[in-house]
Amino acid sequence: MPTKEEVFEKIQAALVDALGVDDEDVTPEATLVGDLGAESIDFLDIVFRLEKAFDIKIPRGELFPEDILTDSKYIQEGKVTETGLAELRKRMPFANLDQFAKNPAVQDFGNLLTVADMCRFVEGKVEVTD
Amino acid sequence: MRFEGKTAIVTGGSRGIGRACVARLAAEGAKVAFVYNSNRQAAESLLDELKSAPGEVRALQADVRDLQRAHQLVDSLFDEWERIDVLINSAGVVKDGLLGAMTADQWREVIETNLGGTFNYCHAVTQPMMMARRGSIVNLSSTAAEFAARGQVNYAASKGGINGLTRALAKELAPRNVRVNAIAPGMIETDMSQVVRGIAGDQIKKMIPLKRIGRPEEIASVAAFLASDEAAYLTGQVVRVDGGLSLGGY
Ligand SMILES: NC(=O)c1ccc[n+]([C@@H]2O[C@H](COP(=O)([O-])OP(=O)(O)OC[C@H]3O[C@@H](n4cnc5c(N)ncnc54)[C@H](OP(=O)(O)O)[C@@H]3O)[C@@H](O)[C@H]2O)c1
Numbered sequence: 231m232p233t234k235e236e237v238f239e240k241i242q243a244a245l246v247d248a249l250g251v252d253d254e255d256v257t258p259e260a261t262l263v264g265d266l267g268a269e270s271i272d273f274l275d276i277v278f279r280l281e282k283a284f285d286i287k288i289p290r291g292e293l294f295p296e297d298i299l300t301d302s303k304y305i306q307e308g309k310v311t312e313t314g315l316a317e318l319r320k321r322m323p324f325a326n327l328d329q330f331a332k333n334p335a336v337q338d339f340g341n342l343l344t345v346a347d348m349c350r351f352v353e354g355k356v357e358v359t360d
Numbered sequence: 361m362r363f364e365g366k367t368a369i370v371t372g373g374s375r376g377i378g379r380a381c382v383a384r385l386a387a388e389g390a391k392v393a394f395v396y397n398s399n400r401q402a403a404e405s406l407l408d409e410l411k412s413a414p415g416e417v418r419a420l421q422a423d424v425r426d427l428q429r430a431h432q433l434v435d436s437l438f439d440e441w442e443r444i445d446v447l448i449n450s451a452g453v454v455k456d457g458l459l460g461a462m463t464a465d466q467w468r469e470v471i472e473t474n475l476g477g478t479f480n481y482c483h484a485v486t487q488p489m490m491m492a493r494r495g496s497i498v499n500l501s502s503t504a505a506e507f508a509a510r511g512q513v514n515y516a517a518s519k520g521g522i523n524g525l526t527r528a529l530a531k532e533l534a535p536r537n538v539r540v541n542a543i544a545p546g547m548i549e550t551d552m553s554q555v556v557r558g559i560a561g562d563q564i565k566k567m568i569p570l571k572r573i574g575r576p577e578e579i580a581s582v583a584a585f586l587a588s589d590e591a592a593y594l595t596g597q598v599v600r601v602d603g604g605l606s607l608g609g610y
Pocket residue numbers: 371372373374375376377378395396397398399400402422423424425449450451452453473474500501502503544545546547548549550551552553
């Protein structure tokens with residue numbers, strides 16, 4: 231059973247490999263897109279690496295629910311609708327969407343996910359000890 | 361030996377163009393696993409033929425229309441080889457017929473095998489290739505994608521689909537140093553083209569500027585080039601290998 235510290239270290243290693251960033255760039259507060267420069271293909275790469283590092287299966291779209299953001303049911307004039315936000319909250323319990331909800335422009339969504347969110351995401355999948 | 365220490369998967373590798381690709385890669389030192397569907401005899405005769413090749417060759421039975429099987433097959437090869445350098449998608453079928461008389465099964469079989477099979481194996485190798493930051497995919501298209509023949513609505517659509525898939529996937533995977541290209545052969549001497557060659561062979565030869573039907577080895581040499589590091593700066597292209605057939609004019 232990994233500790234929270236070990237979860238962070240493995241995620242850090244995955245991000246360093248996938249994004250070509252330095253160890254010290256990967257802080258808990260760092261956002262994946264804004265601070266670490268991740269693009270959409272990187273999310274796939276990151277998911278592959280997490281699956282390998284933690285020996286887990288991550289259904290596509292679970293970490294980054296791109297399907298919601300491209301579904302006209304949930305998007306109006308470039309913004310996520312109330313139902314869309316509710317759906318995102320349901321799908322991403324590991325992320326804090328409060329700030330994003332104030333002005334939910336789709337183009338800003340990518341900038342929401344932080345390294346700490348990813349740690350919470352993985353902690354929800356593997357049992358961790360303190 | 362451009363493929364020493366490298367590994368390759370070739371679908372449709374038991375006969376025709378795929379078979380020539382397997383032989384070529386094995387001759388240049390690759391470990392090759394090829395996929396066949398129903399003709400076990402052909403697969404075994406190839407294994408026999410390549411027994412003393414510098415590379416290693418093995419045959420795996422799978423229907424390329426099965427995505428789950430594609431993943432299982434690729435995953436187990438990756439577990440063993442720890443790398444997948446090359447994928448050649450050569451499995452393909454023709455079921456010609458005029459559209460008005462074409463059955464839904466004829467349509468589906470061709471689309472699902474040619475285009476669906478290509479998607480399935482690209483899907484399965486994406487993860488290992490992306491993570492390794494290395495890989496080359498070669499898809500067998502056809503000049504039929506762009507130059508119409510009567511009775512080939514299904515086949516032309518499948519090959520046009522492969523061209524689009526090739527370009528779009530090339531763009532997706534380029535940042536990960538994985539290259540994706542296609543070859544569009546003209547008329548090549550294999551079982552697939554046998555019927556057409558039988559009926560219209562001489563006429564077709566007259567239309568080909570090089571005045572002859574191509575040999576599978578002449579496609580395999582281009583596939584090996586695209587798969588190798590010699591083509592390191594080449595991606596998203598559909599290379600016509602057709603003796604000049606597609607030049608048109610007179
Ligand atoms: N020959 C030409 O003139 C020509 C021209 C342009 C493009 N092409 C393209 O080049 C590729 C190879 O053609 P070819 O002439 O070499 O054909 P071929 O001689 O008929 O060989 C076809 C190969 O595909 C395999 N295959 C067929 N359906 C499959 C399935 N569902 N799952 C797994 N394997 C399957 C066959 O295995 P089994 O025998 O075990 O079923 C065989 O190994 C095709 O994509 C074709 O469209 C050919």
